[in-house]
Amino acid sequence: SCAVNNGGCDASAICSHDATTSAVKCTCKAGYTNTGGSVNVVCKDSCAVNNGGCDASATCSYNATTNAVKCTCKAGYTNTGSSVNVVCKDSCAVNNGDCGRSATCSHDATTNAVVCTCADGYIYTVSASEGIHRVSIPAGAKWSKNGVTVAGGHGGGGARNQLFYPWGLFVDDDQTVFIADWGNHRIVQYKNGDTTNGQVVAGVNGLGNGLHQLFGVIDVLIDKKSNSLIICDQGNLRVVGWSRCSGTTQGEVLIDNIYCAGLAMDEQRYLYVSDHGKSEVRRYRLGEKNGTLVAGGNGQGAGLNQLNYPTYLFVDRQQNVYVSDSSNQRVMKWNKDAKEGIVVAGGQGLGGALTQLYYPEGIFVDTFGTLYVADSGNHRVMRWTQGDNKQGTVIVGGNGVGVGANQFDRPFGLSFDRRGNLYAVDYNNHRVQRFSIE
Known part of the structure; x- marks a missing residue:
């Protein structure tokens, strides 16, 4: 039956057979959720169904290889759970958003990203840029011999x-x-x-x-x-x-x-x-x-x-x-x-x-x-x-x-x-x- 019209299963389902009765069994593929019943399986995009089971402060997407649901905390939120059970908390409530003890944590009004501001009585004195700087040096580069x-x-x-x-x-x-x-x-x-x-x-x-x-x-x-x-x-x-x-x-x-x-x-x-x-x-x-x-x-x-x-x-x-x-x-x-x-x-x-x-x-x-x-x-x-x-x-x-x-x-x-x-x-x-x- 599975070789004929996918056994009557949804196009986003996998057709197999029950181990005992050999009846057709429809199972939604990774990245899809059954919104029907056990008999009438209807597979919908998981991210469109209750945000894929992700936290309300997370973005639902898919693993590029397996198509399984992937939950990623939105800007301004930090995962306090695990890679499997993603729990998103306000970053400022988690270790002060990594702002340090002499700074106040807040959020950018547009992007909601964490913003660190030195507390009263402190001045931010050192230039900053995001990320780790990488350097591209030509293969034949030379440097002055005298430092x-x-x-x-x-x-x-x-x-x-x-x-x-x-x-x-x-x-x-x-x-x-x-x-x-x-x-x-x-x-x-x-x-x-x-x-x-x-x-x-x-x-x-x-x-x-x-x-x-x-x-x-x-x-x-x-x-x-x-x-x-x-x-x-x-x-x-x-x-x-x-x-x-x-x-x-x-x-x-x-x-x-x-x-x-x-x-x-x-x-x-x-x-x-x-x-x-x-x-x-x-x-x-x-x-x-x-x-x-x-x-x-x-x-x-x-x-x-x-x-x-x-x-x-x-x-x-x-x-x-x-x-x-x-x-x-x-x-x-x-x-x-x-x-x-x-x-x-x-x-x-x-x-x-x-x-x-x-x-x-x-x-x-x-x-x-x-x-x-x-x-x-x-x-x-x-x-x-x-x-x-x-x-x-x-x-x-x-x-x-x-x-x-x-x-x-x-x-x-x-x-x-x-x-x-x-x-x-x-x-x-x-x-x-x-x-x-x-």
Whole structure:
């Protein structure tokens, strides 16, 4: 019967046979709902029937592959349920819409999207743009051989024009540089063109474990939506959020009991944290404490499913995770949901050949998949093209250890601005260098 006019079933139904009686059985396909009865099956577009069973504050659509109903919270609402049972709540009622403790959450009158406004007595002081900036760098690009100091460079110290063993950095859209000033237990901001007046934006109260203090900061990034810094507060075994509204005097603990050594964030605002103590990388939804394992987690080692002192991270648009696997002298790429990684740079033992790395630190990946590595022990920055993990090229540094404009003494943090200019933290020279793209 099913081969004849679909057994008399609705065109949007599947015809089958009852296991006992062999009578025709009509079942609505995925994405359709029976609005008739058990005998007279009438299949209607599920989204047109009670919004597909979705929350009233959700949009009903269909999975592109299976055509099953897909519920997505509308702008201004947050899913407090699960991927299967979507429950949409006013975003401002859920963790203040991720606006941070010094801001007020409201909604845009036209789009209903969340709007964060600094509370009375606070001023929003840092430029913001939506999303994670991506950089497209031509394959044959070259950079000036001599760097320009954009922060520090006046010896190690705690003055406004000094840094003291800096580690990670974040470059904002307007070329403002945020630096994890490890030895001073603070985050310092240097605006483009002003190398003498660094502004302490977190950790103004010296070393300590109070919420108003930091201890041995390793890395920093900016979450644009919540107007917050996210800080790898390694000495306190925690990751801290710190509002960028001026007047903020303390942070809040996002993740604790973690030996944080690197941070990254993807375009869905998942936070990625490398944990040196557990030789793993985890992905966290903001507000979540346990996270999901995305790299390593199989003990310290050199296997493809292991890491050994993972430090800096980079996450691409596909949520593939690049890990600076420092003590294995390699950079690993873990594709989303993979059980083991792929060596994309180094992995040939410790050394100074173009096939080798010497305790790699900061990493960056451009939109073409080209990898850039701060090769700290070789005092150079290298480029490794996609698909060629055998040998890299030196793009800046590589002129021996030193204080010259074309030299490094252990480059650590690494980033690029939107124009393709390269920024590197020069750890032992207590400075940040910018190399202009030519």
